[in-house]
Amino acid sequence: MTFRSPLSPRLLDRLPGLSPRLTSPAARRGIAALLAVLALVAAVRPDPDRRTITVVTAAVDLTPGVVVTADQVRTTAVEDDTAPTAPLTDLTDAVDRTVAGPVRAGEILTDVRLLGPxxxxxxxxxxxxxxxxxxxxxxxxxxxxxxxxxxxxxxxxxxxxxxxxxxxxxxxxxxxxxxxxxxxxxxxxxxxxxxxxxxxxxxxxxxxxxxxxxxxxxxxxxxx
Structure with missing residues (x-):
């Protein structure tokens, strides 16, 4: 078994010491703030492994009985696991169809929000x-x-x-x-x-x- 002499230099001992400027209270607060910003960016950045899909959403409030026109709907990309069941994915699936119930602007249209089978x-x-x-x-x-x-x-x-x-x-x-x-x-x-x-x-x-x-x-x- 090999014994290390207490006088033998360690790896950390070989590294140059930190500048006093980096160890001051102000520097520590700045580093802490930077780490907090990086953590926030990491939290809000979309996960590249999460799948997104394109869905049809209402561009304006829609009332029952209204026949949908092209300027009343738009497509929006959303994460797959946040979309409702059977969302419409193409504008042609919604245009010229009749709204069956009240729809708020921004709401994702599904197959049961419009009249049909x-x-x-x-x-x-x-x-x-x-x-x-x-x-x-x-x-x-x-x-x-x-x-x-x-x-x-x-x-x-x-x-x-x-x-x-x-x-x-x-x-x-x-x-x-x-x-x-x-x-x-x-x-x-x-x-x-x-x-x-x-x-x-x-x-x-x-x-x-x-x-x-x-x-x-x-x-x-x-x-x-």
Missing amino acids: ELAAAGTTDDDARIVPVRLADPSVAEILRIGDVVDVVRGSDDLESPTGAGSVSDPEVLADHALVVLVSEAATGTSRRDRVVLIALPATAATRVAAASLTDALTVVVR
């Missing part, structure tokens, strides 16, 4: 779901409906007038239950209040039944 499927848990427009026999009912309401669609009774003016209609009948309201159109500006339309999401079979009945019968909804 994805929204219908998400609202009904049925991949084959459809969105059906319904004109209600009593337009005032549309005033109380909100996006996200779950309703039953009912065929009107004999004391209701058919929307086509054909006279009396059949006894009350539930045509579809647990329908999801995805959009309520703005109130009509003309003399007719029947111009207001409610869009509801339903499984395919129920959607077909409601769409057919809306052509001849007075329909209303019951909020669950």
